[in-house]
Each structure stands twice: as structure tokens, then as C-alpha cells.
Amino acid sequence: MAAKQVLEDSVCCTIGTGADTSVWDDVWIPEEVARPARRAQLEVDKDLKVHHLIDPDSKEWKPELLEEFIHTDDIQRNLEIKISKSGRKDGYCWKHSKSGHYTVRTGYDIAVKQRRKNHFAPMTEPSITPLKQKQVTTANPQGDAQIFPWLMWYVWKARNEKCFNAKDISPLDTIQLARHEAETWRIAQIGDKLYETSDEEQTEHQSRARDTLVAEKRFRCLVDVSWSDKDDWMGMGFVLTEGEVVILQGQKCAPRTQAPINAEASGLILAMQETRDRGFDGVNFGSDC
Known part of the structure; x- marks a missing residue:
């Protein structure tokens, strides 16, 4: 429920052609919390779409229609919205990132702030990072000692599945998953060391090429x-x-x-x-x- 509220408060419709956005139902008016447009009169067409307010030839707003249907206080906000000249479809914009795209980091930050504002104690799961670090520093771990952190993690996940989803995961499946993840992680550490030098050389080459291209510009x-x-x-x-x-x-x-x-x-x-x-x-x- 918390995630749903974060999305409702943080998403705004972006207008391309306006054909997919309802004037009275969709949240396309940009404010602190985006909302539908307010009506200039009591009786309106409930099926009115945003593209009905746009000139199809010039791809600009029709001032006379805005004044007829949209509340005076919303007209200026309408004019702030840029209409697509290339026929781009309507979409959604995440207001907490500069690019307008949703990221897990910004979504998490907003959810945490909202939880703190509502005085809800955060619910966290145990971290196995210290166990992973101990695993790395242990000299040549042998046998099942290598999978111990992952085994604990998948035991915890199996417990959650049992408590919250009434789903039983067999001990054998838990062990196999832990072994697979442990081996995948071990191989990834080897790969990082092998490709570290190659990545640095590639980055340096790309940087030189970019600098050369910029230098050619007068x-x-x-x-x-x-x-x-x-x-x-x-x-x-x-x-x-x-x-x-x-x-x-x-x-x-x-x-x-x-x-x-x-x-x-x-x-x-x-x-x-x-x-x-x-x-x-x-x-x-x-x-x-």
C-alpha cells in the first residue's frame, strides 16, 4: 500500500499526442501532486481527451477551447506543457529524477521519507554482507563452508515464503540454490579481476576518441x-x-x-x-x- 501511494503522488502523465490521456480522469496537470484538470463548467463531456484541446496541424494548444472547458487557474499550467511535434505517444513521468525516469534509488528514498513522516518503523531483513566479507577474507574455504552465507540467506527466504505465502520449499532445494549462488558469486569475483585492466584501457581509449572529436569542432x-x-x-x-x-x-x-x-x-x-x-x-x- 505504501508503494502505491508513492506512485500516485510522484507520477504525472506526459503529453505526446494527447490521444490516450483523459482530461478529467488522468493526472496530467503538473503540481506538487499531479492531478486531472479542473472544469470551467459543471456539464462537460466525460470522454474528453487532451488531443481534443490541441490543433492537429500546428501541434499547439487551442486557447479558445482551453477557456471553454478548463478552469482559469489551470490554463497557464496547460500552456507550460510541451506537445510532441513528432507524434510521440502519451506516457508517464517520474518527478523525483532529472531524467523523468523511475529509478529504484529515488523510489526507495521517497518511500522511506513517507514512512518516517507517518511514523512507521521500517521493516528490514537481516544483511549477509558481513558474512560475505568474512567469506572473502577466509583463506581457501573448503566444502560447505563456502556456501554458508548464501545458505543462511535462502533459509531466511524459505521461512518468509512459508509465513507469508504458505509455500513450502524443501531443504534440498534451499541447499541447491545456495550452492549455485555461491559458485556464481565466486566466478564473478574472478571475472572482475580479469576484466578490470581491460575496462580501464577501453575507457581511456573512448575518452581520447571523445576528446579528439570535440577538438575538431571549431x-x-x-x-x-x-x-x-x-x-x-x-x-x-x-x-x-x-x-x-x-x-x-x-x-x-x-x-x-x-x-x-x-x-x-x-x-x-x-x-x-x-x-x-x-x-x-x-x-x-x-x-x-
Whole structure:
């Protein structure tokens, strides 16, 4: 139940074509907790989709329809949402990561914060990390001594299956699983040592190739944006240099986008359009995203 609440509070629909998103049922209005749009009138079409509010030719919002159906306080938030120009399907955005994609780490952090806020004591399982470390430092363990940490782990898991799922796991299966995991882990440690040097050489080669490609570019353009979920507007700016000489600068204020990653993309698009319109080729673009 806790995980469900975290998802409900942290996910927002992203608008591509708008064909799959309900205006009144789906959480597509970006706020601290995303929500459906509020109505401008009591009687509305319950099947209204977001794409009905979008001009199919220009791929822009229809202001007259927004004013007719959407509450005045939500119209500005509508205009902040960027509509796909390429026909991308609607999706979902995880608001706790810069990329908009869900990660286990951010999901866990939010769940822990919510549990602490509700004063629930965290439920944890025993850790076998100290046992693994002891296993590594033991000189040439023999026989079943090698599988002891994994055996304890799978005994614990079998106990949980019995208590919570009424599922019986035989002792033989538990031992076989522990032996398999122990052998897999032992081989992985050998593989890490074998490939450590090779990975370092590959990384160095890729770094040199990347540096060479950047050096071939004559111009360098650095892009940055100012974005806050507490503001209705955001700022974008770029600086174009040739060597150490600044030859072009630009900045623009625009309605705040749905997520920081969208703001970075808007800043890059602005810089690319301005440099292209002025005839600059061979530009290396950089951002802190």
C-alpha cells in the first residue's frame, strides 16, 4: 500500500499526442501532486481527451477551447506543457529524477521519507554482507563452508515464503540454490579481476576518441537553464565561443516546462536554432544535464 501511494503522488502523465490521456480522469496537470484538470463548467463531456484541446496541424494548444472547458487557474499550467511535434505517444513521468525516469534509488528514498513522516518503523531483513566479507577474507574455504552465507540467506527466504505465502520449499532445494549462488558469486569475483585492466584501457581509449572529436569542432556552445517548480516561468541562456573568445550570447524567458529535463532540451533547441540561423557550423554543444 505504501508503494502505491508513492506512485500516485510522484507520477504525472506526459503529453505526446494527447490521444490516450483523459482530461478529467488522468493526472496530467503538473503540481506538487499531479492531478486531472479542473472544469470551467459543471456539464462537460466525460470522454474528453487532451488531443481534443490541441490543433492537429500546428501541434499547439487551442486557447479558445482551453477557456471553454478548463478552469482559469489551470490554463497557464496547460500552456507550460510541451506537445510532441513528432507524434510521440502519451506516457508517464517520474518527478523525483532529472531524467523523468523511475529509478529504484529515488523510489526507495521517497518511500522511506513517507514512512518516517507517518511514523512507521521500517521493516528490514537481516544483511549477509558481513558474512560475505568474512567469506572473502577466509583463506581457501573448503566444502560447505563456502556456501554458508548464501545458505543462511535462502533459509531466511524459505521461512518468509512459508509465513507469508504458505509455500513450502524443501531443504534440498534451499541447499541447491545456495550452492549455485555461491559458485556464481565466486566466478564473478574472478571475472572482475580479469576484466578490470581491460575496462580501464577501453575507457581511456573512448575518452581520447571523445576528446579528439570535440577538438575538431571549431565552436563551442554552453547551455544552461534556470528552472524551479515554485515558479511559473523559467530562463534559458547560451554562450557561443571560438577558442577563448565569446562571439554570441543569447537568453530567453519562457513558461516553465513540466520537468527539468524538458527545460534543458528547450535550452539546447534555442541555442541550436540561433547558431544555425547565423550560419555557424561545426558547433560542439554542452549542458550540465
